[in-house]
Amino acid sequence: MDEIDVPESHPRYESLLTRHRIEHGVDLGITSRQGLIAQGRGEAYDYLLGERTTESADRAERAAAAHLLRAAHPVLSVNGNAAALVPGELVELAAATDADLEVNLFNRTEERMERIADHLREHGADEVKGLAADGRIPGLDHERAKVDATGIGDADVVLVPLEDGDRAEALAEMGKTELVIDLNPLSRSAQTATVPIIDNIIRAVPGITEHARDLADASPDELDGIVEEFDREAALSAAEDAIRSGDL
């Protein structure tokens, strides 16, 4: 049950759907306590942003799509909230960009890993990585460092939605191109990102997929152009301005 009994035209549809999916995530043992608190922080920032995808965020989503399409090995990292909020949408994005899906948790337990992988499979995922845990991210403590050697360990481009600052920094130090979805433009994750996407994950993931489909037949030069044109500093400033000037 990922859908709610409210018409899409309802002014609070997205917000109600989000709440519903997060609650369902708790029921499934996917969303943690910290995940619920993080969800609340996101709600406040999204409210300040006007609960909309800004033009600047849309450009970031297009740049993210171009990065994923031209990558040798793109991986979408999935944590508990991402799995609860956009399971089907992540599976679609993986299909549109030929990316791997890898579960990666801040509070890793085998049980939560399995539940999240199951949830993604129920939403159409063929293969879900993260359970082998035979690779390590240097500079993080044992549990936090675990990744799949054939997944994030080998990836050149990683989409990390709702990532914590330590891991975002460690992945960047490994030389990976990081596409970060985060509603706080001054978070360490957003500041570290090659492409900071300051948008609600529930809008951002379908947004990237749409751009990826639009760019499916684009030439390598075209993709390079989009990637090179993207200005991360401008994206961060625009998001900060939107938060400062929007309705509280």
Next chain:
Amino acid sequence: MDEIDVPESHPRYESLLTRHRIEHGVDLGITSRQGLIAQGRGEAYDYLLGERTTESADRAERAAAAHLLRAAHPVLSVNGNAAALVPGELVELAAATDADLEVNLFNRTEERMERIADHLREHGADEVKGLAADGRIPGLDHERAKVDATGIGDADVVLVPLEDGDRAEALAEMGKTELVIDLNPLSRSAQTATVPIIDNIIRAVPGITEHARDLADASPDELDGIVEEFDREAALSAAEDAIRSGDL
């Protein structure tokens, strides 16, 4: 166990203490899922405010203390997050202002009501109201409307920390003087309040208590002066300015 093993001088002491108490509240069955999400929203707004009590909020806390001291029957309304975050501090404020403590929940279950009342008693409360539920707030649906006839039902001044908008409005329509603690100055609760206190509850409740002790021997005229001098519109604007201009 309400304390944490971190020195008070630690730069993140307050934030760590808050997290610890909220987690403990979940373990005790006091803090709900919605409470965890609300906690996250509060964290984001407090971060924007600079995690400090502004001068304007301090004036609001003094005005709230004066209101409580001159009231015929002041009541402190306590929900799950308030009980988890500041149980002992609420008991101290009740003692300093001769106010009743009444449990009032958005998602009312007898079990949570009992647990919260127990938690307050463990922190020194003699009497905890809310369980009689023999009064009603007009204009709210059945479960949300329940109050004690000899508590909030009879009160002239009510402190409502972290209240939801519907109930804040309904209490105001009953003609009660509402003192609201809320980190979002544009929330309906804050907008409805006689005294909006835009501050973290973990700082605001001890702040009001300190002012109440300072004003313990104040004359009725002095208290009236503080109440009349307080400018709610200025308090709301100052909080909005602080959020807009502070660090993200």
